[in-house]
Amino acid sequence: MADYVLPLGRLIDSFRKLPGIGSKTATRLAFAVLNLSEEDAANFASAILESKNDIHTCPVCCNLTLEGLCPICADAERDGSMLCVVETPKDVMAFERVREYRGVYHVLGGVLSPMNGITPEMLHIKELLSRLEDDTVKEILIATNPNVEGEATASYLARLLKPFGVKISRLAYGLPVGSDLEYTDEVTLHRAIEGRRPMNG
């Protein structure tokens, strides 16, 4: 990006590192930043740094949080007997939009993907198993996405969790295969929770 004065070139390069952003969009965004007010630019920069520095992983559910337990794990009103296993923090946000869900979560941090070299050790599965040591959890709802990797991960977890004697269920999507939980509306997701089907009989 030697064509641009240095800070602008760095800004363009930074935008290009984000998913789904090519050179053209990166350039457009960088010029848009130049047009921000001093205050908006400062807010933007500090939001990036604070997000990066202050956000941590909840020691229990592996969701994102500021410090210590996440607000969901810390909430005594939540139903700890119902545990919903999701791929990412964005999926937790999707579930939280469904007000009827009052259980807790476990964020895997991805899905198994032999093609991309993602093995069980790379996901928060050990943390999930350690949550089953006391008898609090009665049902595990596996809510990985309805695509090949999400289904394979759900089957893997169902097999792994079987000896623990908890009820294991799978979200009943009623959605086209390959659709993304993140973009599922509340009504559909609520229906998918209500219609969940048992995976261990």
Ligand SMILES: [Zn+2]
């Ligand atoms: Zn948590």
